[in-house]
Amino acid sequence: MGFAKSPWRGIGSGELMLLMVAAVWGSSYAVAKQATQQLPVLEFLALRFGLTFIVLLPALKTLFTAQGRSGLAVGGMLGANLLAVFLCETFGVSLTTASNATFLISLCVALTPLVEWWLLGERPQQRVFGAAAMSAAGAAMLSLTSPADLSLGWGDGLMLLAAFLRAVMVCLTRRLAGRHAVPALTLTAVQSGVIAIGAFVLALARSKGALAPLPSGASFWWAMAYLVMFCTVFAFFAQNHAAARTSPSRVALLMGSEPVFGALVAVHWLGEDIRPLGWVGGLLIVVAAWWVTLPQRGPMQAATVPSPP
Numbered sequence: 001m002g003f004a005k006s007p008w009r010g011i012g013s014g015e016l017m018l019l020m021v022a023a024v025w026g027s028s029y030a031v032a033k034q035a036t037q038q039l040p041v042l043e044f045l046a047l048r049f050g051l052t053f054i055v056l057l058p059a060l061k062t063l064f065t066a067q068g069r070s071g072l073a074v075g076g077m078l079g080a081n082l083l084a085v086f087l088c089e090t091f092g093v094s095l096t097t098a099s100n101a102t103f104l105i106s107l108c109v110a111l112t113p114l115v116e117w118w119l120l121g122e123r124p125q126q127r128v129f130g131a132a133a134m135s136a137a138g139a140a141m142l143s144l145t146s147p148a149d150l151s152l153g154w155g156d157g158l159m160l161l162a163a164f165l166r167a168v169m170v171c172l173t174r175r176l177a178g179r180h181a182v183p184a185l186t187l188t189a190v191q192s193g194v195i196a197i198g199a200f201v202l203a204l205a206r207s208k209g210a211l212a213p214l215p216s217g218a219s220f221w222w223a224m225a226y227l228v229m230f231c232t233v234f235a236f237f238a239q240n241h242a243a244a245r246t247s248p249s250r251v252a253l254l255m256g257s258e259p260v261f262g263a264l265v266a267v268h269w270l271g272e273d274i275r276p277l278g279w280v281g282g283l284l285i286v287v288a289a290w291w292v293t294l295p296q297r298g299p300m301q302a303a304t305v306p307s308p309p
Contacts, residue, residue, distance in 0.1 A: 075190025
């Protein structure tokens with residue numbers, strides 16, 4: 001039983017969900033930036049994913065079944081990977097420019113076909129590599145305002161590591177969740193618990209037990225509610241749901257449209273200015289995401305978009 005097809009060519013419900021995730025995550029940078037100005041990064045991550053874990057507690061009932069118990073190991077491994085991603089991203093942004101960070105994290109799109117080939121032994125079709133290169137070029141045009149912006153430092157290294165870990169996470173989700181048939185909400189709950197515990201332990205170690213007090217302002221809690229319900233619960237559910245059922249390269253390329261949505265939010269909400277070259281780059285990312293969703297032809301079609309387990 002496969003995806004229900006939408007009126008658009010080759011785009012199923014899973015792909016549409018991933019585009020919605022890209023839109024939500026594109027808006028999350030501004031929201032998270034405001035929230036982390038009121039609470040340190042590690043405490044912020046522990047609170048965000050701790051609340052997510054509480055919201056998803058009912059999904060953990062499947063862990064008491066023989067099939068569900070395998071989800072604990074799968075979610076634990078993927079949660080540790082995701083914790084590393086968030087730590088690299090959050091601290092990386094603080095040590096580099098925003099344009100460098102956006103470009104380097106978008107390299108996940110270009111890295112995923114290579115990681116897919118390495119981890120899963122599945123060589124993506126030639127056009128996937130072409131679309132990945134187009135997406136990376138578009139992200140560069142969208143993010144860089146001058147050649148001097150592409151300076152390398154510790155923050156740039158952390159963002160590049162985060163991009164690589166994102167690619168690994170997509171491929172591991174395909175391999176592990178597809179093999180063990182773990183429900184997407186259960187997987188998201190376990191991942192959130194691992195991230196919350198890991199961030200809390202790191203926060204305790206860094207602050208020597210003196211955690212920062214929680215903010216009392218309504219703006220912080222509205223931001224936290226948006227991040228928990230839309231940017232975490234819905235987004236991770238959709239990504240886990242789709243990653244176990246479709247090609248990691250397709251997932252990464254669709255998620256690669258995230259910088260475009262982030263740019264739209266920056267312009268209309270934060271009042272930032274993007275040059276015409278940046279909009280051309282954004283168009284390239286959208287075209288790359290559309291290109292990879294076109295129906296496959298020939299014997300590779302069934303391998304590229306498998307039916308749900």
